[in-house]
Structure formats: structure tokens, C-alpha cells
Amino acid sequence: MSTNSNTHPKLNKVYLLMDCNNFFVSCERIFRPDLEQQPVVVLSNNDGCVVARSAEVKKLGIKMGTPVFQIKDLIARHHITCFSSNFNLYLDISNRIMRLLETISPEVLIYSVDEAFVILHQVSQQQAYSAACRIKKTIERAVGVPVSVGAATSKTLAKIASHYAKTHPDCEGVHTLFEHNEIQRILRELPVGEIWGIGRRLEEKLSQEGFHSAAQLASADAAAIKRRYSVVLWRTVHELNGVDAIKELEEGHMQQQIMWSRSFRDRLCSFEELSAALCSFAAQAAHKLRELKLFCSIISIHIRTSYFGESHKYQAEQSLRLDSPCSDSRIILAAVITLLKRVYRPGFAYAKAGVILSDLSPNRLHQGDLFTSEHSAEELDHSDTLMALLDNLSTKNGAALYLGAQGCQLKKQSFNDKRLLSPAYTTSFTELPAIC
Ligand SMILES: [Mg+2]
The missing domain is CATH 3.30.70.270 (Reverse transcriptase/Diguanylate cyclase domain)
Structure with missing residues (x-):
């Protein structure tokens, strides 16, 4: 045609x-x-x-x-x-x-x-x-x-x-x-689990209720889907019919959280090692937060031992909400240490840990109350200036400047172990590709 x-x-x-x-x-x-x-x-x-x-x-x-x-x-x-x-x-x-x-x-x-x-x-x-x-x-x-x-x-x-x-x-x-026919042809071949935004749990539920292909979901009654599942799936049904229904990306709500987590080749056992690793992740997540010009209100950490092998298993996660949205590394790192004190148990070999910053907002606006002390405009200005300086120095010289809690010299290689790294071809003058 x-x-x-x-x-x-x-x-x-x-x-x-x-x-x-x-x-x-x-x-x-x-x-x-x-x-x-x-x-x-x-x-x-x-x-x-x-x-x-x-x-x-x-x-x-x-x-x-x-x-x-x-x-x-x-x-x-x-x-x-x-x-x-x-x-x-x-x-x-x-x-x-x-x-x-x-x-x-x-x-x-x-x-x-x-x-x-x-x-x-x-x-x-x-x-x-x-x-x-x-x-x-x-x-x-x-x-x-x-x-x-x-x-x-x-x-x-x-x-x-x-x-x-x-x-x-x-x-x-x-x-x-x-074209309608072409859309139908492809949706008939596509399992629901491969549709954008449909995770494994939802896929299971949908297939139990007879929705196996994307075409079946596309022909479902959208209003019934909204009642039975969620407004998110209701949007998906519209989207599969070519109706533009997902507006969030345009409105800048795309970034829901910033996560920084790593596995450790050499297991970490002591509180100090784990704390240094988590603080280093938190510092990088906070840097990313400021790059996106966002503030976070919730800070979470998770730690766990390996899923493999015979060793004792333990995993934990813990979150806290800040009094007001913030992007200051000092506050975020202090929160991470507080959280680690709550969940750390000695005697385990930790294989993975991570930090998540969530409830992100583009400004510091929040509902204050009578009990929490507000930061003055001067304090906030001071924080912004200090963080801008930290980010500037870090981007120019790698991680040249860091906060003491990151314990930069402490087993750095165990959570940043890259033995097969290719050169920084495009971002470092000393590593430009050579033409022979
Ligand atoms: Mg790709």
C-alpha cells in the first residue's frame, strides 16, 4: 500500500x-x-x-x-x-x-x-x-x-x-x-509481559485472567481495566490503541528515584568498610541529584550477603524521611550512616549494598510544622555554594574532593574493581585513541 x-x-x-x-x-x-x-x-x-x-x-x-x-x-x-x-x-x-x-x-x-x-x-x-x-x-x-x-x-x-x-x-x-492491520498483526504476536511498563507480577495476573497477547489487552474494556487494575494499565490500553495517554515524561516526572548500588568482589564485613562504601555511593547519587537540579526527601539503604554459597544469609533495608527536601551531600551521608547503624549486624560477609534517593522534587517547597527547625535562606545559600564547589572540583579532576565519611582510601578497589576497563577515549586527553 x-x-x-x-x-x-x-x-x-x-x-x-x-x-x-x-x-x-x-x-x-x-x-x-x-x-x-x-x-x-x-x-x-x-x-x-x-x-x-x-x-x-x-x-x-x-x-x-x-x-x-x-x-x-x-x-x-x-x-x-x-x-x-x-x-x-x-x-x-x-x-x-x-x-x-x-x-x-x-x-x-x-x-x-x-x-x-x-x-x-x-x-x-x-x-x-x-x-x-x-x-x-x-x-x-x-x-x-x-x-x-x-x-x-x-x-x-x-x-x-x-x-x-x-x-x-x-x-x-x-x-x-x-496502520490498524499492521498494529494488530504485531500486537497479536507480542506477549503482554513485553509491553512497556508491565512487570512480571502484573503479567502473571493478566495471563491468569486470559490476557496473553498485547492484542487481547488492547481490545479490553478500558474502564473495566481501570476499576480492576489501575489507571496506569488503563493508560496502556489506550496507548496500545494509538492514543497518546502517557503524559508524565513531558511533565518532567520521569526521574522517580536515583539508585546507586554495587556488588563487592571482596566481601565487606566491618561497619567501617560498609559505611565507607555506602557513603561513596550516596555521594555519587547526591551529585547526580544536583546535576538534575532535584531535591530528595527520602533516603533508603539496602545491604545483603551473597545469594550463593553456604555462608550465613542476611539482608535488610531501611529508609528515613528528611525534615525538608535536600541535595546537600553532608546531610545525605549523615542519614546513610544513621540508617546503617540501624541495620548493620556483625558477623556477615556483605556482598551488595546500595543507596536510593526518592520522593524527588524540583524545589525545596514542603509543608513545614511547628516542631522541625527550618533552615534560613543564608544556610541554604551556603549549602548550594559549597555543593557547587564540590561538584565542580569533582567533575574537573575525577573524584578529587570527597567527604571524610567516604573513606576514599579504604578498600576502594573492592567496590570499584574494573580490571577490564577500556580507555577514556573521549573524555581524557591522555587516553585519546592513537592512529598508527
Ligand atoms: Mg537499547
Whole structure:
């Protein structure tokens, strides 16, 4: 069928979802072209688990999150190249891609490090398809990361279209979902659990009630779904029918929490070690919070021993609410230490810990009460200046300046163990790629 713009009316609003293929692996391959079509994995921060896989590795059946020790023989047998996570490189490449997208359309919603929605208004199906092809070509040519692009009139369908484009080579990386029959065809093949926002628990519940495919959910009575499940699933039903129903991303509510957690290759046992690790995570999460110009009201920590092996198991989590929203590392770190004192038990070998900052808001506004003392404007100004100074020095010189509680010299390698790290090709002059 022709998709000539004359035979189709203009669409009010179209979402193009750009998704980088195997993003971390693709970033590594930019500087290692010899690894094209070779099996490559990127490992978690302490080289413990697989966090990104090339298509060749996916074909071997290696799942996301697999601990490295379980696939040692596969790595050797198939000559899989392993990299430690080089987040500075990935973030830099991500920024370049997002900046490029902004030159294509002024309306870009960055959804994650490797995904963004580009919004177009008053375009025909053909124009939307051409724009999707242009995005793919521009990014691949200028940055060198392969991407898939899906286009539709709702974000959920755009995500489905881009996933379809990625997994069907005949699409050449671009697919649009505008025509009713085509939408139905793809939704019939798609299990409900693969729809954006439907987690495993909801998937189980839905399939018990007879919703197995996305097409079945799309044809459900939206009002009944809202009563029986939630307004979130009600939106999904609309979105599957091409109705633009998810507004949160535009309103800036995207970031719900900031989490920083790591596994430790060498287990941590003492309170001091664990406290230094958690404070270091909290400092990085707080830095991220300030970068996003947000404030948090709830601070949580979690600690646990390994799930594997015979050793004694223990896990705990604990949260506290601050008197007022804040982004000051000193307050956040003090809260983390208070929380750790509540949950720490000696005699265990801790394998993982993390910090979560939540209840995020773009300002310090809150409901005060008679019992908590308010900070003066002068105190808040002082805090902002100090934190800006801390962030400035840290970004210029790595983590040059840190708070004493981070115990920077204390076993730093045990929670930041990257033996297979690629060079900082794009962010350090001393590590620029050499052309021989
Ligand atoms: Mg991706």
C-alpha cells in the first residue's frame, strides 16, 4: 500500500523512539572496530555480572545479569571479549547522541542513557518514516552507534515499533506502526509481559485472567481495566490503541528515584568498610541529584550477603524521611550512616549494598510544622555554594574532593574493581585513541 502523504491526512503528533542497539557494547566497538560481529560483553561495576551483550552473545543464550563465574567456560570457548563498565565513555557517547537528536527536532524526551523520544507535529506517515530513517543515518554516521527507530502516535506503540525494527532485519532498523492491520498483526504476536511498563507480577495476573497477547489487552474494556487494575494499565490500553495517554515524561516526572548500588568482589564485613562504601555511593547519587537540579526527601539503604554459597544469609533495608527536601551531600551521608547503624549486624560477609534517593522534587517547597527547625535562606545559600564547589572540583579532576565519611582510601578497589576497563577515549586527553 502506498504511504503517499496525499492519501493520508497529517497526524497531529508522532513519537519516534530512538533506541541504541546493545548500547554499552556498541560504545566499546566504536574504538575497537575489530570487534564488529564478534561476541562482546560488558560487565557490572566490579566485573561480577553481565550487563550488556552483543547480538552474538545473546545467540549463545547468555542472559542479562548472569554472574561471570557461571559462564567462564563459555567465555573461553567462544572467545568472548569482556569489558568492565566504562560509564564515563557511555555517558559521553550518550550526550553526543542526544545533542544530535536535538538538532533534528527541538522536542526530545530523553528516557534513558540509550533511549529518547523525538516528537513531531503535523506530519504525514511518510514524513514520519523519513524522519526516522534520517535519525538512524545521522547517528550511525556521526557517532557510530547502531540504532533502531520506531514511530507511532503513542509512546507505547513507538517502543513496540522500535523493538520490532531491532529484531526484524528486513526492517533495516526502522519501523512505523500507523496502520490498524499492521498494529494488530504485531500486537497479536507480542506477549503482554513485553509491553512497556508491565512487570512480571502484573503479567502473571493478566495471563491468569486470559490476557496473553498485547492484542487481547488492547481490545479490553478500558474502564473495566481501570476499576480492576489501575489507571496506569488503563493508560496502556489506550496507548496500545494509538492514543497518546502517557503524559508524565513531558511533565518532567520521569526521574522517580536515583539508585546507586554495587556488588563487592571482596566481601565487606566491618561497619567501617560498609559505611565507607555506602557513603561513596550516596555521594555519587547526591551529585547526580544536583546535576538534575532535584531535591530528595527520602533516603533508603539496602545491604545483603551473597545469594550463593553456604555462608550465613542476611539482608535488610531501611529508609528515613528528611525534615525538608535536600541535595546537600553532608546531610545525605549523615542519614546513610544513621540508617546503617540501624541495620548493620556483625558477623556477615556483605556482598551488595546500595543507596536510593526518592520522593524527588524540583524545589525545596514542603509543608513545614511547628516542631522541625527550618533552615534560613543564608544556610541554604551556603549549602548550594559549597555543593557547587564540590561538584565542580569533582567533575574537573575525577573524584578529587570527597567527604571524610567516604573513606576514599579504604578498600576502594573492592567496590570499584574494573580490571577490564577500556580507555577514556573521549573524555581524557591522555587516553585519546592513537592512529598508527
Ligand atoms: Mg537499547
